[in-house]
Amino acid sequence: MKDDLPPYIGFAGLWRLELSGIGIPALGRLLEARMTRNPNDAEAMMDMATLSILTLVPENRAIALAIQSRALALRRLYRIRASRQPASLRVLAIASLGDMTAITHVDCLVEASDVDLLMLYAGPGHPLPEELPDHDLVFVVAGESEANRALLEDIAGRRFAKPVLNAAERILGLSRDAVSSTLRALPGVAMPETLKVTRAELDRADPDRAAGVAFPVIVRPLDSQGGKDLAKVADRAALNAYLAATPAADFYLAPFIDYSSTDGRFRKFRVVIVDGRPYACHMAISDHWMVHYVNADMDANGLKRDEEAKFMEDFDHGFGSRHERALSAIDAAMGLDYYAIDCAETRGGELLVFELDTAMLVHAMDPADLYPYKGPQMRNVFSAFRRMLDERRSASPK
Numbered sequence: 001m002k003d004d005l006p007p008y009i010g011f012a013g014l015w016r017l018e019l020s021g022i023g024i025p026a027l028g029r030l031l032e033a034r035m036t037r038n039p040n041d042a043e044a045m046m047d048m049a050t051l052s053i054l055t056l057v058p059e060n061r062a063i064a065l066a067i068q069s070r071a072l073a074l075r076r077l078y079r080i081r082a083s084r085q086p087a088s089l090r091v092l093a094i095a096s097l098g099d100m101t102a103i104t105h106v107d108c109l110v111e112a113s114d115v116d117l118l119m120l121y122a123g124p125g126h127p128l129p130e131e132l133p134d135h136d137l138v139f140v141v142a143g144e145s146e147a148n149r150a151l152l153e154d155i156a157g158r159r160f161a162k163p164v165l166n167a168a169e170r171i172l173g174l175s176r177d178a179v180s181s182t183l184r185a186l187p188g189v190a191m192p193e194t195l196k197v198t199r200a201e202l203d204r205a206d207p208d209r210a211a212g213v214a215f216p217v218i219v220r221p222l223d224s225q226g227g228k229d230l231a232k233v234a235d236r237a238a239l240n241a242y243l244a245a246t247p248a249a250d251f252y253l254a255p256f257i258d259y260s261s262t263d264g265r266f267r268k269f270r271v272v273i274v275d276g277r278p279y280a281c282h283m284a285i286s287d288h289w290m291v292h293y294v295n296a297d298m299d300a301n302g303l304k305r306d307e308e309a310k311f312m313e314d315f316d317h318g319f320g321s322r323h324e325r326a327l328s329a330i331d332a333a334m335g336l337d338y339y340a341i342d343c344a345e346t347r348g349g350e351l352l353v354f355e356l357d358t359a360m361l362v363h364a365m366d367p368a369d370l371y372p373y374k375g376p377q378m379r380n381v382f383s384a385f386r387r388m389l390d391e392r393r394s395a396s397p398k
Contacts, residue, residue, distance in 0.1 A: 008043040010080040010119070011050050011100065012107040015365055018054065027051055045071035046078055053099045058228075061099050068097050072126050077133055080107050080117040087116035089389060092135035092162075096142035096151055097123045101225040101359055104141040104166070104338070108363040109385045123151050128158070136393050138164045143359030144174035145223050163392045165337040166358055174339075176252045179356050182333050188326030190350035194254040196222070202243060202251060207236050215239075216256040221248035227290055232256050258289075259344040259352050266291050268354070269311070269319065271327070272340045272362050272381055275388040278327045279381045280315040281340065281362055282374075283308040299370060309373040319345075326351040337388065 009017070018024055028051055034044040049067035052060040081087070091110075095103045107117055118135060122128045122142075128151070132138075138160050142148045155168035173182070180194035201211040202219070210217045210233065219242065220230040229246050233239045260266050268291035270281040284296040285304045298304050311319060320327070322345075330341070330353075340360035344352040364378040 008078045008080060008119075009047050009050075010078070010107045010117070011054075011105050012111055012363070013080070014047060014050055014054060015108075015363075016111070019365055019367075024051055024055055040074055042071040042075035043078060045074070064099065065097060068121075069125075072097070072121055072123075076121055076126060076129065078119040078121070080119065082110075082114050082116045083112045084114040086114075088114045089137070089393065090116045090118060090135045091137050091139050091389065092118045092120055092132060093139045093141045094128065094155060095119050095121050096148045097121065097126075098143075098145075098147065100361065102143055102145065102148070104139070104143065104358050105361060105363070106139055106141055108361070108365075109382055111364065111382070113382070113386060115386070115389065122154075123148070128154055132160075135162060137389060138162055140164065140166045140168050140171060141358075142168075142171070143357060144171050147223065163395050165388075165392055166339075167335075170335050171358055174357055176355070179353075180254070183330060183353055183356070186326060186329040186333065188323060188351055189330065189353060190257070190346050190348075191353040192218075192254040192257055194252055197251050197253050199243065199249055199251070202239065202253070205236070210236075210239055211253055213253055213255055218254045218256050220252050221246060222250040222252060224248075224252075227292055230290060232289060256289075257346070257352060259346060260289070262347075267344060269343050269345075270340055270360065270362075271320075271343060272338075272360075273327070273331055273334075273336070274338055274381060274384040275391070276331050277384065278315075278320050279384065280312040280319070280377055281381070283311045305371065312373055312377045315377075322349070323351045330356070337392070338385065 014027065017027060028048065031044045031048045031051065034041050035048070045067050049064040049071065052064035052067065091106065093106050110117060118133055140155055142151055149172065152168040152172050156172065176194045177196045180191055183189050183191045184193060195211060195213065197211045204211070208214060210219070216232055216234045218230070219233055224230060229248070231242050233242055266286050266289050268284050271278050272281045282293055284291045284293040284298060285307060286296040298308065334356070336358065339356060339358045340362060341356050342354045342360065344354070346352050362381065364375065366374050368375055
């Protein structure tokens with residue numbers, strides 16, 4: 001590969017290059033060469049940080065955040081050029097520092113489009129500037145987290161001249177305990193009460209309960225994503241062992257709900273909501289209660305993929321229809337333009353919600369030979385997203 005990389009590639013572009021057969025080490029060498037020639041190449045630094053995150057090596061996260069900070073000291077604004085030029089829409093994405101779970105990856109949603117994406121990074125030490133670059137829409141891509149709270153509050157207090165998608169004040173309400181409080185009473189929704197608790201509250205010597213919740217429970221540190229340090233705890237001895245191995249000070253706690261199907265397997269669905277309408281994103285099937293697509297053996301199991309294909313192809317008349325009332329109630333309560341839901345079905349037929357967030361990964365990176373059914377469905381999602389952008393551009397600022 002020639003050293004002809006664009007000034008800024010971004011998350012989707014780097015992932016796409018890696019999937020095309022250009023290994024992360026080779027991409028890293030190209031970016032390192034650029035930084036050697038120009039130590040102030042902020043775009044190369046930001047891409048190098050993203051590349052470190054794409055390795056999925058936990059130890060690389062701290063390295064990535066340090067590189068991001070160096071880059072932001074040089075430049076705050078990064079442009080991902082539209083694949084189809086000239087661009088007909090400029091979206092200003094207000095982003096935060098962090099790993100792949102920190103922001104909405106809008107670049108995955110506008111691949112091969114006529115959208116120029118302006119990534120404006122802000123956060124501790126890098127406040128949102130008063131003067132913004134020229135744009136048609138603002139999209140708040142910074143996700144809900146304790147680390148992002150000050151930034152989201154700053155954005156929520158601003159007045160913007162152009163329409164804003166995913167208003168910051170709405171994102172601020174997406175903590176796990178707040179979402180649980182909002183959704184638990186909705187028709188057709190089953191969501192266990194999620195509590196924010198301290199280590200001291202969990203450590204109280206009650207043999208039957210954890211912070212007042214009967215065993216078994218689900219526990220995870222605050223701001224934990226991707227299943228990191230997430231555990232199902234069956235009794236007091238197991239909880240004590242968990243606390244001894246997990247140094248966090250604050251946790252989320254919820255009762256465990258057995259959502260296994262009649263065959264004993266667990267099925268988790270990701271549904272993406274675009275402008276109020278739900279779309280199938282993926283389905284993962286596992287023998288373990290903690291289901292992640294990457295460890296559900298979907299690549300190697302054709303029967304699982306066949307079931308996922310049926311879920312996606314029949315979504316409007318199947319899963320989406322069965323849970324239409326619940327999904328409509330959730331959307332009315334959330335007031336967001338774009339977000340995703342990780343969920344399952346209880347044996348009683350309710351929609352069991354695990355998580356609702358704006359920063360879940362939605363993409364079209366799966367190999368077409370293994371997943372031929374995903375391409376058409378994801379194109380539907382991306383077309384709906386693009387239509388929403390046009391409709392919002394013509395609307396008045398909120």
